[in-house]
Amino acid sequence: MKALIDELAAKKRLSREDWVSLIAGRSAGDERYAAGLAREISEGLFGKRVFFRGIIEFTNYCKNDCLYCGLRRSACGTARYRLGQDEILSCCREGYALGYRTFVLQGGEDPFFTDERLCRIVRGVKALFPDTAVTLSVGERSRDSYQRLFDAGADRYLLRHETASKEHYEKLHPAEMSFANRMRCLQELRDIGYQTGCGMMVGSPFQTAENLAQDMEFICGFRPQMIGIGPFRPHHDTPFRDRPDGSSALTIFLMSLCRIMQPRVLLPATTALDCGADDGRTKAILAGANVIMPNLSPTGIRKNYLLYDGKPGLGQDAAASLASLRAQVEAIGYEMVVGRGDYKA
Numbered sequence: 001m002k003a004l005i006d007e008l009a010a011k012k013r014l015s016r017e018d019w020v021s022l023i024a025g026r027s028a029g030d031e032r033y034a035a036g037l038a039r040e041i042s043e044g045l046f047g048k049r050v051f052f053r054g055i056i057e058f059t060n061y062c063k064n065d066c067l068y069c070g071l072r073r074s075a076c077g078t079a080r081y082r083l084g085q086d087e088i089l090s091c092c093r094e095g096y097a098l099g100y101r102t103f104v105l106q107g108g109e110d111p112f113f114t115d116e117r118l119c120r121i122v123r124g125v126k127a128l129f130p131d132t133a134v135t136l137s138v139g140e141r142s143r144d145s146y147q148r149l150f151d152a153g154a155d156r157y158l159l160r161h162e163t164a165s166k167e168h169y170e171k172l173h174p175a176e177m178s179f180a181n182r183m184r185c186l187q188e189l190r191d192i193g194y195q196t197g198c199g200m201m202v203g204s205p206f207q208t209a210e211n212l213a214q215d216m217e218f219i220c221g222f223r224p225q226m227i228g229i230g231p232f233r234p235h236h237d238t239p240f241r242d243r244p245d246g247s248s249a250l251t252i253f254l255m256s257l258c259r260i261m262q263p264r265v266l267l268p269a270t271t272a273l274d275c276g277a278d279d280g281r282t283k284a285i286l287a288g289a290n291v292i293m294p295n296l297s298p299t300g301i302r303k304n305y306l307l308y309d310g311k312p313g314l315g316q317d318a319a320a321s322l323a324s325l326r327a328q329v330e331a332i333g334y335e336m337v338v339g340r341g342d343y344k345a
């Protein structure tokens, strides 16, 4: 399979069949080979440096009912909360003092956060901290809404495509959600001018190697500025509670291939890699990831923002979350860098 990895490095694309063989036929040696190449590429472009972004999980209300997600509206065991503008701004103040220059505002699809309310929050953050970037991760909205939020100052938007196969998408989502709308959102975000992030879960129920090949092809064509890839983890209050964990090794392999395919992409080492005893996030950095997103949410609410079981860092405050990740990153010889860390074409 090394020949296919070299071909990807040279041509920045592969055929569907080659993606499938690479994904389904990979060995541990191939994973190491891809990781080494990806690491060389990211060190060449970024040095041994990792961008850090503070993530503020400001609402866990969600109108959707995605079958995998612990925030789905049917998850009755989840105590719901939303942060007010002042609480969000005080998280940013604390984050700014800790050195963050990107704030990621993430939440469920909560109708309380109308354009007006969300725009006011974005403007508030940008007014207080003009040298920061604001990333939104608040799901599917109208084009008009995305435009208003962009005009209010939002710089980036994360919206994972979850899976690039319509058939697979429909097995993970209820009938009222559509693959076409997901794709519409991603296209509009790009068109408006956001630095846009897509991405998928690895090992989600019903996923095949062919599906992952479709994901890689989609990423290849869409050319996002950011790619968020994490393993599926079951959540006890969802229909997928008994499904097995996605593979961290496969997740990291695909991340390496993303780095090889799109050298400059912003590629986070995602939190789901660090479930349980795993040190997946540092492994991911050594395999081409260059972003880490420590939690900046108030400690009291963290246990209620569970997309999956086993999420790390629930008992830590913002400073402790940053300190422990910083220590892990430094232990592998990398440095957390201050700065907005924008995508550079």
Ligand code: 5AD
Pocket (backbone or CB within 6 Å): 068, 069, 070, 159, 160, 162, 200, 201, 230, 231, 232, 233, 234, 235, 272, 307, 308
């Ligand atoms: N396991 C792993 N990732 C999940 N997400 C949601 N639920 C799960 C889960 N059970 C991911 C989705 C979503 C992102 C915010 O979290 O990909 O886009």
